[in-house]
Amino acid sequence: MTATAAPDQSLHPGVIEFLSGKSKKFLINGRWQEAQSGKAFPVHNPATAEVISHAAEGDRADIDQAVAAARRALEDGSWPKMTPADRSKLLHKIADLVESHADELAQLETLNNGKTIRESRKGDLPLAVDLLRYFAGWATKIHGETIPVSVPYAPGTKFFHYTTREPIGVVGAIIPWNFPLLMAVERLAPILACGNTMVLKPAEQTPLTALRLGELLIEAGLPPGVVNIVSGFGPTAGAALSAHPDVDKVTFTGSTEVGRDIVRASAGNLKRVSLELGGKSPNIVFADADLEAAAKGIFMGIFYNQGQCCSAGSRVYVERSKFDELLTALTKRAQTVRQGPGLDPNTQMGPVVSQEQMERVLDYAASGKREGAKLLCGGQRLGGALAKGYFVGPTVFSDVRDQMKIAQEEIFGPVVAVMPFDSADEMAARANGTSYGLVAGVWTSNVKRAFQMAQKIKAGTIWINCYHFVDSASPWGGYKQSGYGREKGPYAIEQYTQVKSVWVDLN
Ligand code: ADP
Secondary structure, eight states: OOOOOOOOTTSOHHHHHHHOSSOBOEEETTEEEOOTTOOEEEEEETTTTEEEEEEEOBOHHHHHHHHHHHHHHHHSSSTTTSOHHHHHHHHHHHHHHHHHTHHHHHHHHHHHHOOOHHHIIIIIHHHHHHHHHHHHHHGGGOOOOBOOOOOTTSTTOOEEEEEEEEEOOEEEEEOOSSSHHHHHHHHHHHHHHTTOEEEEEOOTTOOHHHHHHHHHHHHHTOOTTSEEEOOBOIIIIIHHHHHOTTOOEEEEESOHHHHHHHHHHHGGGTOEEEEEOOOOOEEEEOTTSOHHHHHHHHHHHHHGGGGOOTTOOOEEEEEHHHHHHHHHHHHHHHHTOOBOOTTSTTOSBOOOSOHHHHHHHHHHHHHHHHTTOEEEEOOSBOOGGGTTSOOBOOEEEESOOTTSHHHHSOOOSSEEEEEEEOOHHHHHHHHTOSSOOSEEEEEOSOHHHHHHHHHHSOOSEEEESOOSOOOTTSOBOOSGGGEESOBSHHHHHHHTEEEEEEEEEOO
8 A cells, every 4th residue: 555645734623534544445334344355545635646545446346235235225224214304304414514514525625636725615515515405405396297198099988197206226426536525416415315325436536525425424314325435446346336237327427438338338237327428618709798707707617627627618719800819818817827736725726636637638738739739828737846746737729720639629627729710600510510518608798699609509508608607406417429417406306216107097
Protein backbone atom coordinates (compact mmCIF):
# COMPACT_ATOMS: atom_id res chain seq x y z
CA MET A 1 0.00 0.00 0.00
CA THR A 2 1.34 3.47 -0.91
CA ALA A 3 2.09 5.63 2.15
CA THR A 4 -0.69 8.02 3.06
CA ALA A 5 0.21 11.66 3.78
CA ALA A 6 -0.80 12.81 7.27
CA PRO A 7 -3.90 15.01 7.03
CA ASP A 8 -3.30 18.74 7.24
CA GLN A 9 -4.21 19.76 10.80
CA SER A 10 -5.96 22.93 9.63
CA LEU A 11 -8.68 20.81 7.99
CA HIS A 12 -12.15 20.40 9.48
CA PRO A 13 -11.92 17.95 12.44
CA GLY A 14 -14.47 15.71 10.72
CA VAL A 15 -12.23 15.47 7.64
CA ILE A 16 -9.17 14.72 9.78
CA GLU A 17 -11.04 11.97 11.57
CA PHE A 18 -12.41 10.53 8.33
CA LEU A 19 -8.95 10.42 6.78
CA SER A 20 -7.26 8.87 9.78
CA GLY A 21 -6.73 5.13 9.72
CA LYS A 22 -5.29 2.97 7.02
CA SER A 23 -8.03 2.49 4.49
CA LYS A 24 -11.71 3.25 3.94
CA LYS A 25 -14.05 0.28 3.97
CA PHE A 26 -17.19 0.11 1.88
CA LEU A 27 -20.80 -0.35 2.88
CA ILE A 28 -22.70 -3.57 2.31
CA ASN A 29 -25.86 -4.50 4.20
CA GLY A 30 -25.32 -1.74 6.76
CA ARG A 31 -21.80 -2.91 7.63
CA TRP A 32 -18.42 -1.45 6.77
CA GLN A 33 -16.21 -4.08 5.24
CA GLU A 34 -13.01 -4.61 3.32
CA ALA A 35 -12.97 -6.03 -0.18
CA GLN A 36 -13.13 -9.83 -0.18
CA SER A 37 -9.84 -9.79 -2.12
CA GLY A 38 -8.31 -7.65 0.66
CA LYS A 39 -7.26 -5.10 -1.97
CA ALA A 40 -7.39 -1.33 -1.57
CA PHE A 41 -6.43 1.46 -3.96
CA PRO A 42 -4.88 4.88 -3.32
CA VAL A 43 -6.94 8.07 -3.38
CA HIS A 44 -5.14 11.28 -4.36
CA ASN A 45 -5.33 14.98 -3.75
CA PRO A 46 -5.02 16.34 -7.30
CA ALA A 47 -3.61 19.66 -6.05
CA THR A 48 -0.48 17.93 -4.71
CA ALA A 49 -0.61 14.38 -6.12
CA GLU A 50 -0.33 13.14 -2.53
CA VAL A 51 -2.11 9.99 -1.43
CA ILE A 52 -4.70 11.11 1.13
CA SER A 53 -6.39 7.79 1.73
CA HIS A 54 -7.01 4.29 0.42
CA ALA A 55 -10.35 2.77 -0.41
CA ALA A 56 -11.37 -0.88 -0.49
CA GLU A 57 -11.23 -2.17 -4.04
CA GLY A 58 -14.47 -3.96 -4.78
CA ASP A 59 -14.84 -6.41 -7.61
CA ARG A 60 -17.37 -8.97 -8.81
CA ALA A 61 -17.53 -10.88 -5.51
CA ASP A 62 -18.28 -7.71 -3.53
CA ILE A 63 -20.81 -6.53 -6.10
CA ASP A 64 -22.56 -9.92 -5.85
CA GLN A 65 -22.77 -9.49 -2.11
CA ALA A 66 -24.02 -5.90 -2.37
CA VAL A 67 -26.68 -6.81 -4.94
CA ALA A 68 -27.85 -9.70 -2.75
CA ALA A 69 -28.14 -7.30 0.21
CA ALA A 70 -30.10 -4.81 -1.90
CA ARG A 71 -32.43 -7.60 -3.09
CA ARG A 72 -33.08 -8.78 0.48
CA ALA A 73 -33.75 -5.23 1.64
CA LEU A 74 -36.17 -4.73 -1.23
CA GLU A 75 -38.17 -7.85 -0.48
CA ASP A 76 -38.17 -8.32 3.27
CA GLY A 77 -37.35 -6.35 6.34
CA SER A 78 -38.38 -2.86 7.26
CA TRP A 79 -37.88 -1.03 3.95
CA PRO A 80 -40.85 -2.40 1.96
CA LYS A 81 -43.05 -1.94 5.04
CA MET A 82 -42.23 1.75 5.34
CA THR A 83 -44.98 4.13 4.34
CA PRO A 84 -44.26 6.80 1.74
CA ALA A 85 -44.43 9.36 4.54
CA ASP A 86 -41.76 7.45 6.46
CA ARG A 87 -39.52 7.37 3.39
CA SER A 88 -40.08 11.09 3.02
CA LYS A 89 -39.09 11.70 6.65
CA LEU A 90 -35.98 9.60 6.21
CA LEU A 91 -34.92 11.59 3.14
CA HIS A 92 -35.51 14.82 5.08
CA LYS A 93 -33.34 13.46 7.87
CA ILE A 94 -30.56 12.63 5.42
CA ALA A 95 -30.91 16.15 3.96
CA ASP A 96 -30.56 17.66 7.45
CA LEU A 97 -27.47 15.57 8.16
CA VAL A 98 -25.82 16.49 4.84
CA GLU A 99 -26.65 20.14 5.51
CA SER A 100 -25.24 20.09 9.03
CA HIS A 101 -22.05 18.44 7.72
CA ALA A 102 -21.83 20.69 4.68
CA ASP A 103 -18.52 22.36 5.61
CA GLU A 104 -16.88 19.02 6.24
CA LEU A 105 -18.27 17.38 3.09
CA ALA A 106 -17.29 20.41 0.98
CA GLN A 107 -13.71 20.22 2.23
CA LEU A 108 -13.52 16.51 1.63
CA GLU A 109 -14.88 17.00 -1.89
CA THR A 110 -12.38 19.73 -2.68
CA LEU A 111 -9.52 17.72 -1.24
CA ASN A 112 -10.34 14.67 -3.35
CA ASN A 113 -11.67 16.25 -6.57
CA GLY A 114 -9.68 19.48 -6.68
CA LYS A 115 -12.60 21.84 -7.31
CA THR A 116 -12.54 25.15 -5.45
CA ILE A 117 -13.98 25.20 -1.96
CA ARG A 118 -16.31 27.96 -3.12
CA GLU A 119 -17.79 25.67 -5.78
CA SER A 120 -18.12 22.76 -3.33
CA ARG A 121 -19.65 24.90 -0.63
CA LYS A 122 -21.89 27.16 -2.72
CA GLY A 123 -22.72 24.78 -5.54
CA ASP A 124 -22.45 21.06 -4.87
CA LEU A 125 -23.56 20.99 -1.24
CA PRO A 126 -26.67 23.20 -1.40
CA LEU A 127 -27.77 21.38 -4.56
CA ALA A 128 -27.32 18.00 -2.89
CA VAL A 129 -29.41 19.08 0.10
CA ASP A 130 -32.07 20.51 -2.19
CA LEU A 131 -32.28 17.29 -4.21
CA LEU A 132 -32.86 15.28 -1.05
CA ARG A 133 -35.65 17.61 0.05
CA TYR A 134 -37.19 17.83 -3.41
CA PHE A 135 -37.45 14.05 -3.69
CA ALA A 136 -38.50 13.72 -0.04
CA GLY A 137 -41.56 15.68 -1.18
CA TRP A 138 -42.15 13.30 -4.08
CA ALA A 139 -42.19 10.17 -1.91
CA THR A 140 -45.82 10.80 -0.92
CA LYS A 141 -46.97 11.88 -4.37
CA ILE A 142 -46.20 8.84 -6.49
CA HIS A 143 -49.45 7.26 -7.62
CA GLY A 144 -51.26 5.63 -10.50
CA GLU A 145 -54.52 6.48 -12.23
CA THR A 146 -57.98 5.06 -12.77
CA ILE A 147 -58.57 4.56 -16.47
CA PRO A 148 -62.02 4.22 -18.08
CA VAL A 149 -61.61 1.20 -20.42
CA SER A 150 -63.98 0.42 -23.35
CA VAL A 151 -62.94 -3.08 -24.55
CA PRO A 152 -64.39 -2.87 -28.09
CA TYR A 153 -64.44 -6.65 -28.64
CA ALA A 154 -66.63 -7.32 -25.56
CA PRO A 155 -69.54 -4.86 -25.69
CA GLY A 156 -71.42 -4.29 -22.44
CA THR A 157 -68.65 -5.55 -20.14
CA LYS A 158 -67.62 -3.52 -17.14
CA PHE A 159 -64.27 -3.28 -15.43
CA PHE A 160 -62.63 -1.18 -12.83
CA HIS A 161 -59.17 -0.47 -14.20
CA TYR A 162 -56.38 1.23 -12.36
CA THR A 163 -52.62 1.60 -12.50
CA THR A 164 -50.04 1.62 -9.77
CA ARG A 165 -46.48 2.89 -9.88
CA GLU A 166 -44.15 0.40 -8.27
CA PRO A 167 -40.42 0.49 -7.59
CA ILE A 168 -38.20 -0.81 -10.41
CA GLY A 169 -36.31 -2.91 -7.88
CA VAL A 170 -32.56 -3.05 -7.33
CA VAL A 171 -30.86 -0.12 -9.03
CA GLY A 172 -27.14 0.07 -9.83
CA ALA A 173 -25.81 3.62 -9.93
CA ILE A 174 -22.45 4.19 -11.59
CA ILE A 175 -21.27 7.75 -11.26
CA PRO A 176 -18.33 9.89 -12.36
CA TRP A 177 -15.76 12.00 -10.52
CA ASN A 178 -16.69 15.55 -11.54
CA PHE A 179 -19.49 16.09 -8.97
CA PRO A 180 -18.98 13.06 -6.72
CA LEU A 181 -21.35 13.76 -3.82
CA LEU A 182 -23.89 15.61 -5.92
CA MET A 183 -24.15 12.74 -8.43
CA ALA A 184 -24.49 10.22 -5.62
CA VAL A 185 -27.34 12.19 -4.09
CA GLU A 186 -28.97 12.96 -7.44
CA ARG A 187 -29.42 9.18 -7.85
CA LEU A 188 -30.03 8.17 -4.27
CA ALA A 189 -32.82 10.70 -3.62
CA PRO A 190 -35.29 9.62 -6.34
CA ILE A 191 -34.25 5.95 -6.07
CA LEU A 192 -35.23 5.90 -2.39
CA ALA A 193 -38.25 8.18 -2.81
CA CYS A 194 -39.67 5.57 -5.22
CA GLY A 195 -39.01 2.70 -2.79
CA ASN A 196 -36.12 1.01 -4.58
CA THR A 197 -32.86 -0.26 -3.13
CA MET A 198 -29.47 0.38 -4.65
CA VAL A 199 -25.80 -0.34 -5.12
CA LEU A 200 -23.75 2.77 -5.70
CA LYS A 201 -20.35 2.63 -7.35
CA PRO A 202 -18.52 5.94 -7.03
CA ALA A 203 -15.71 6.78 -9.45
CA GLU A 204 -12.33 5.34 -8.49
CA GLN A 205 -10.77 8.83 -8.49
CA THR A 206 -13.26 10.23 -5.96
CA PRO A 207 -14.80 7.69 -3.59
CA LEU A 208 -14.48 9.68 -0.35
CA THR A 209 -17.62 11.81 -0.11
CA ALA A 210 -19.83 8.90 -1.16
CA LEU A 211 -18.32 6.78 1.64
CA ARG A 212 -18.82 9.60 4.14
CA LEU A 213 -22.40 9.92 2.91
CA GLY A 214 -22.78 6.22 3.74
CA GLU A 215 -21.92 6.99 7.37
CA LEU A 216 -24.59 9.69 7.42
CA LEU A 217 -27.16 7.27 5.94
CA ILE A 218 -26.54 4.91 8.84
CA GLU A 219 -26.81 7.79 11.29
CA ALA A 220 -30.15 8.73 9.70
CA GLY A 221 -31.43 5.21 10.38
CA LEU A 222 -31.64 3.86 6.84
CA PRO A 223 -32.33 0.11 7.08
CA PRO A 224 -29.38 -2.16 6.18
CA GLY A 225 -29.02 -3.08 2.53
CA VAL A 226 -31.16 -0.27 1.15
CA VAL A 227 -28.07 1.64 0.00
CA ASN A 228 -24.84 -0.28 -0.53
CA ILE A 229 -21.75 1.62 -1.60
CA VAL A 230 -18.92 -0.29 -3.27
CA SER A 231 -15.78 1.60 -4.25
CA GLY A 232 -13.76 0.11 -7.06
CA PHE A 233 -12.75 0.40 -10.70
CA GLY A 234 -14.92 0.62 -13.80
CA PRO A 235 -13.83 -2.47 -15.72
CA THR A 236 -14.18 -4.66 -12.60
CA ALA A 237 -16.75 -3.38 -10.07
CA GLY A 238 -18.60 -1.17 -12.60
CA ALA A 239 -18.76 -3.88 -15.25
CA ALA A 240 -19.94 -6.47 -12.71
CA LEU A 241 -22.74 -4.17 -11.57
CA SER A 242 -23.91 -3.30 -15.07
CA ALA A 243 -23.94 -6.96 -16.15
CA HIS A 244 -25.45 -8.34 -12.93
CA PRO A 245 -28.48 -10.56 -13.61
CA ASP A 246 -30.23 -9.49 -10.40
CA VAL A 247 -29.96 -5.74 -10.99
CA ASP A 248 -33.17 -4.34 -12.47
CA LYS A 249 -31.87 -1.01 -13.65
CA VAL A 250 -28.60 0.81 -14.14
CA THR A 251 -28.32 4.56 -14.07
CA PHE A 252 -25.03 5.81 -15.41
CA THR A 253 -23.30 9.14 -15.83
CA GLY A 254 -19.96 9.18 -17.60
CA SER A 255 -18.35 8.97 -20.99
CA THR A 256 -20.27 7.97 -24.12
CA GLU A 257 -17.78 5.16 -24.69
CA VAL A 258 -18.49 3.55 -21.31
CA GLY A 259 -22.20 4.26 -21.85
CA ARG A 260 -22.06 1.89 -24.82
CA ASP A 261 -20.37 -0.78 -22.64
CA ILE A 262 -23.16 -0.39 -20.10
CA VAL A 263 -25.84 -0.88 -22.73
CA ARG A 264 -24.10 -4.01 -24.01
CA ALA A 265 -23.73 -5.35 -20.48
CA SER A 266 -27.42 -4.70 -19.77
CA ALA A 267 -28.54 -7.05 -22.54
CA GLY A 268 -28.16 -10.23 -20.45
CA ASN A 269 -31.26 -9.61 -18.32
CA LEU A 270 -32.59 -6.65 -20.37
CA LYS A 271 -32.23 -4.38 -17.38
CA ARG A 272 -33.48 -0.82 -17.73
CA VAL A 273 -30.77 1.71 -18.46
CA SER A 274 -30.62 5.47 -18.29
CA LEU A 275 -27.53 7.26 -19.50
CA GLU A 276 -26.25 10.76 -18.98
CA LEU A 277 -23.23 10.93 -21.24
CA GLY A 278 -20.84 13.39 -22.82
CA GLY A 279 -21.32 16.68 -24.55
CA LYS A 280 -19.63 19.12 -26.88
CA SER A 281 -21.92 21.97 -26.22
CA PRO A 282 -22.20 25.15 -28.27
CA ASN A 283 -22.35 28.50 -26.49
CA ILE A 284 -23.54 30.96 -29.15
CA VAL A 285 -23.22 34.73 -28.93
CA PHE A 286 -25.15 36.93 -31.36
CA ALA A 287 -23.89 40.46 -31.97
CA ASP A 288 -27.01 41.96 -30.35
CA ALA A 289 -26.36 40.20 -27.01
CA ASP A 290 -25.39 41.91 -23.77
CA LEU A 291 -21.71 41.30 -24.44
CA GLU A 292 -20.54 41.75 -20.89
CA ALA A 293 -22.96 39.13 -19.65
CA ALA A 294 -22.08 36.87 -22.58
CA ALA A 295 -18.35 37.20 -21.88
CA LYS A 296 -18.91 36.10 -18.29
CA GLY A 297 -21.24 33.33 -19.43
CA ILE A 298 -18.83 31.85 -21.93
CA PHE A 299 -15.93 32.04 -19.46
CA MET A 300 -17.86 30.31 -16.71
CA GLY A 301 -19.52 28.00 -19.27
CA ILE A 302 -16.18 26.41 -20.10
CA PHE A 303 -13.99 26.93 -17.05
CA TYR A 304 -16.40 26.10 -14.18
CA ASN A 305 -15.09 23.00 -12.40
CA GLN A 306 -11.95 23.19 -14.60
CA GLY A 307 -14.13 22.40 -17.62
CA GLN A 308 -14.95 19.00 -16.14
CA CYS A 309 -18.68 19.29 -16.72
CA CYS A 310 -20.63 17.21 -19.21
CA SER A 311 -22.40 20.48 -19.99
CA ALA A 312 -19.23 22.54 -20.53
CA GLY A 313 -19.68 25.13 -23.27
CA SER A 314 -16.60 23.93 -25.10
CA ARG A 315 -17.53 25.30 -28.53
CA VAL A 316 -18.01 29.05 -28.43
CA TYR A 317 -19.46 30.68 -31.54
CA VAL A 318 -19.48 34.47 -31.82
CA GLU A 319 -21.18 36.47 -34.60
CA ARG A 320 -18.37 37.78 -36.77
CA SER A 321 -18.75 41.51 -36.03
CA LYS A 322 -18.10 40.91 -32.32
CA PHE A 323 -15.72 37.98 -32.64
CA ASP A 324 -12.42 39.80 -31.99
CA GLU A 325 -13.87 41.74 -29.07
CA LEU A 326 -15.18 38.68 -27.28
CA LEU A 327 -12.16 36.55 -28.05
CA THR A 328 -9.89 39.21 -26.54
CA ALA A 329 -12.09 39.53 -23.44
CA LEU A 330 -12.17 35.74 -22.94
CA THR A 331 -8.42 35.33 -23.41
CA LYS A 332 -7.60 38.18 -21.06
CA ARG A 333 -9.82 36.73 -18.38
CA ALA A 334 -8.32 33.28 -18.87
CA GLN A 335 -4.80 34.66 -18.50
CA THR A 336 -5.53 36.34 -15.19
CA VAL A 337 -7.40 33.55 -13.45
CA ARG A 338 -5.89 32.61 -10.07
CA GLN A 339 -5.04 28.91 -10.06
CA GLY A 340 -4.12 27.00 -6.95
CA PRO A 341 -5.27 24.33 -4.50
CA GLY A 342 -9.05 24.32 -4.22
CA LEU A 343 -8.87 24.67 -0.45
CA ASP A 344 -7.20 28.09 -0.73
CA PRO A 345 -10.11 30.57 -0.59
CA ASN A 346 -8.33 32.84 -3.10
CA THR A 347 -8.20 30.15 -5.76
CA GLN A 348 -10.47 30.67 -8.74
CA MET A 349 -9.53 27.48 -10.57
CA GLY A 350 -8.19 24.23 -9.13
CA PRO A 351 -6.38 21.27 -10.69
CA VAL A 352 -8.00 18.70 -12.96
CA VAL A 353 -8.90 15.50 -11.20
CA SER A 354 -6.04 13.15 -12.03
CA GLN A 355 -2.80 12.68 -13.86
CA GLU A 356 -4.61 10.64 -16.50
CA GLN A 357 -7.13 13.42 -17.06
CA MET A 358 -4.39 16.04 -17.20
CA GLU A 359 -2.55 14.04 -19.85
CA ARG A 360 -5.74 13.60 -21.84
CA VAL A 361 -6.40 17.36 -21.78
CA LEU A 362 -2.83 18.16 -22.79
CA ASP A 363 -3.05 15.64 -25.65
CA TYR A 364 -6.12 17.42 -26.95
CA ALA A 365 -4.34 20.78 -26.72
CA ALA A 366 -1.46 19.29 -28.72
CA SER A 367 -3.87 17.92 -31.31
CA GLY A 368 -5.44 21.40 -31.69
CA LYS A 369 -2.02 22.82 -32.49
CA ARG A 370 -1.21 19.96 -34.86
CA GLU A 371 -4.44 20.48 -36.77
CA GLY A 372 -3.63 24.16 -37.24
CA ALA A 373 -5.71 25.90 -34.57
CA LYS A 374 -4.14 28.93 -32.90
CA LEU A 375 -3.36 28.53 -29.19
CA LEU A 376 -3.96 31.87 -27.46
CA CYS A 377 -3.28 30.79 -23.89
CA GLY A 378 -2.91 27.71 -21.69
CA GLY A 379 -2.35 24.28 -23.19
CA GLN A 380 0.36 23.44 -20.66
CA ARG A 381 0.85 21.98 -17.23
CA LEU A 382 1.63 24.65 -14.66
CA GLY A 383 5.02 24.70 -13.00
CA GLY A 384 6.51 26.54 -10.01
CA ALA A 385 4.69 26.06 -6.73
CA LEU A 386 1.94 24.10 -8.51
CA ALA A 387 4.23 21.73 -10.39
CA LYS A 388 3.30 18.69 -8.32
CA GLY A 389 -0.44 19.02 -8.85
CA TYR A 390 -2.47 18.36 -11.98
CA PHE A 391 -2.87 21.97 -13.03
CA VAL A 392 -3.59 22.95 -16.61
CA GLY A 393 -3.86 26.62 -17.59
CA PRO A 394 -7.21 27.72 -19.04
CA THR A 395 -6.78 27.06 -22.74
CA VAL A 396 -8.27 29.14 -25.55
CA PHE A 397 -8.03 28.23 -29.24
CA SER A 398 -9.03 30.35 -32.22
CA ASP A 399 -8.74 29.52 -35.94
CA VAL A 400 -10.63 26.34 -35.26
CA ARG A 401 -12.55 24.46 -37.95
CA ASP A 402 -15.69 22.53 -37.05
CA GLN A 403 -14.16 19.22 -38.11
CA MET A 404 -11.07 19.45 -35.88
CA LYS A 405 -10.88 17.03 -32.97
CA ILE A 406 -10.98 19.89 -30.45
CA ALA A 407 -14.33 20.98 -31.96
CA GLN A 408 -15.84 17.48 -32.17
CA GLU A 409 -14.68 15.43 -29.20
CA GLU A 410 -15.43 15.88 -25.53
CA ILE A 411 -12.21 16.99 -23.80
CA PHE A 412 -13.63 17.30 -20.28
CA GLY A 413 -11.11 19.92 -19.29
CA PRO A 414 -10.41 23.66 -19.51
CA VAL A 415 -10.11 23.89 -23.29
CA VAL A 416 -12.34 26.04 -25.47
CA ALA A 417 -12.57 26.41 -29.25
CA VAL A 418 -13.78 29.87 -30.31
CA MET A 419 -15.18 30.28 -33.81
CA PRO A 420 -16.97 33.04 -35.75
CA PHE A 421 -20.32 32.65 -37.55
CA ASP A 422 -22.32 34.77 -39.97
CA SER A 423 -26.02 33.86 -39.78
CA ALA A 424 -28.57 32.21 -37.51
CA ASP A 425 -29.36 29.53 -40.08
CA GLU A 426 -25.73 28.59 -40.52
CA MET A 427 -25.36 28.59 -36.72
CA ALA A 428 -28.21 26.18 -36.00
CA ALA A 429 -26.73 23.65 -38.41
CA ARG A 430 -23.24 24.02 -36.93
CA ALA A 431 -24.56 23.81 -33.38
CA ASN A 432 -26.05 20.43 -34.28
CA GLY A 433 -22.92 19.28 -36.07
CA THR A 434 -21.53 16.86 -33.49
CA SER A 435 -22.71 13.47 -32.26
CA TYR A 436 -23.69 15.03 -28.91
CA GLY A 437 -26.76 16.97 -27.79
CA LEU A 438 -26.64 17.70 -24.09
CA VAL A 439 -26.99 21.49 -23.71
CA ALA A 440 -26.58 24.75 -25.62
CA GLY A 441 -26.28 28.42 -24.68
CA VAL A 442 -27.71 31.25 -26.79
CA TRP A 443 -26.95 34.91 -26.08
CA THR A 444 -29.14 37.46 -27.88
CA SER A 445 -31.50 40.34 -27.15
CA ASN A 446 -33.79 39.27 -30.00
CA VAL A 447 -36.59 37.27 -28.39
CA LYS A 448 -37.83 35.71 -31.60
CA ARG A 449 -34.36 34.49 -32.48
CA ALA A 450 -33.88 33.10 -28.98
CA PHE A 451 -37.02 30.96 -29.30
CA GLN A 452 -36.13 29.92 -32.84
CA MET A 453 -32.69 28.76 -31.77
CA ALA A 454 -34.18 26.92 -28.79
CA GLN A 455 -36.44 25.09 -31.23
CA LYS A 456 -33.74 24.23 -33.76
CA ILE A 457 -30.95 23.05 -31.50
CA LYS A 458 -31.07 19.35 -30.71
CA ALA A 459 -30.14 19.30 -27.02
CA GLY A 460 -31.74 18.33 -23.72
CA THR A 461 -31.29 21.79 -22.16
CA ILE A 462 -31.12 25.23 -23.78
CA TRP A 463 -29.95 28.24 -21.77
CA ILE A 464 -30.98 31.63 -23.15
CA ASN A 465 -28.81 34.49 -21.87
CA CYS A 466 -27.56 32.31 -19.04
CA TYR A 467 -25.47 29.16 -18.64
CA HIS A 468 -24.94 26.26 -16.21
CA PHE A 469 -28.19 26.77 -14.31
CA VAL A 470 -29.58 23.54 -12.88
CA ASP A 471 -32.35 22.75 -10.44
CA SER A 472 -33.81 19.70 -8.72
CA ALA A 473 -37.09 20.31 -10.58
CA SER A 474 -35.59 20.73 -14.04
CA PRO A 475 -35.17 17.55 -16.12
CA TRP A 476 -31.61 16.76 -17.13
CA GLY A 477 -30.47 14.52 -19.96
CA GLY A 478 -29.38 14.44 -23.55
CA TYR A 479 -30.38 14.14 -27.16
CA LYS A 480 -28.40 11.97 -29.58
CA GLN A 481 -25.26 10.36 -28.12
CA SER A 482 -25.47 12.45 -24.96
CA GLY A 483 -27.65 9.66 -23.60
CA TYR A 484 -31.25 8.80 -22.85
CA GLY A 485 -33.64 9.14 -19.96
CA ARG A 486 -33.97 12.22 -17.78
CA GLU A 487 -32.75 12.67 -14.22
CA LYS A 488 -34.28 15.18 -11.81
CA GLY A 489 -37.75 16.67 -11.78
CA PRO A 490 -40.86 14.50 -12.17
CA TYR A 491 -39.13 12.62 -15.01
CA ALA A 492 -36.85 10.96 -12.47
CA ILE A 493 -39.91 9.37 -10.88
CA GLU A 494 -40.65 7.71 -14.21
CA GLN A 495 -37.06 6.47 -14.39
CA TYR A 496 -37.25 4.71 -11.05
CA THR A 497 -40.79 3.26 -11.11
CA GLN A 498 -42.69 0.89 -13.34
CA VAL A 499 -46.40 0.91 -14.13
CA LYS A 500 -48.77 -1.95 -13.41
CA SER A 501 -52.30 -2.15 -14.93
CA VAL A 502 -54.93 -3.87 -12.80
CA TRP A 503 -58.32 -5.04 -14.18
CA VAL A 504 -61.18 -5.85 -11.84
CA ASP A 505 -64.15 -7.64 -13.39
CA LEU A 506 -67.43 -5.91 -12.46
CA ASN A 507 -69.68 -8.00 -14.70
P1 ADP B 1 -14.05 9.17 -17.27
O1 ADP B 1 -13.51 8.69 -18.59
O2 ADP B 1 -14.34 10.60 -17.28
O3 ADP B 1 -13.27 8.70 -16.08
P2 ADP B 1 -15.88 7.05 -17.24
O4 ADP B 1 -17.07 7.02 -18.13
O5 ADP B 1 -14.72 6.20 -17.58
O6 ADP B 1 -15.47 8.54 -17.13
O7 ADP B 1 -16.27 6.73 -15.74
C1 ADP B 1 -17.50 7.01 -15.15
C2 ADP B 1 -17.86 5.88 -14.22
O8 ADP B 1 -17.99 4.68 -14.97
C3 ADP B 1 -16.83 5.57 -13.14
O9 ADP B 1 -17.50 5.22 -11.94
C4 ADP B 1 -16.09 4.38 -13.71
O10 ADP B 1 -15.50 3.55 -12.73
C5 ADP B 1 -17.22 3.65 -14.40
N1 ADP B 1 -16.79 2.74 -15.48
C6 ADP B 1 -15.69 2.85 -16.28
N2 ADP B 1 -15.63 1.81 -17.13
C7 ADP B 1 -16.71 1.01 -16.88
C8 ADP B 1 -17.22 -0.19 -17.44
N3 ADP B 1 -16.61 -0.82 -18.45
N4 ADP B 1 -18.37 -0.69 -16.95
C9 ADP B 1 -19.03 -0.06 -15.94
N5 ADP B 1 -18.59 1.08 -15.37
C10 ADP B 1 -17.45 1.62 -15.82
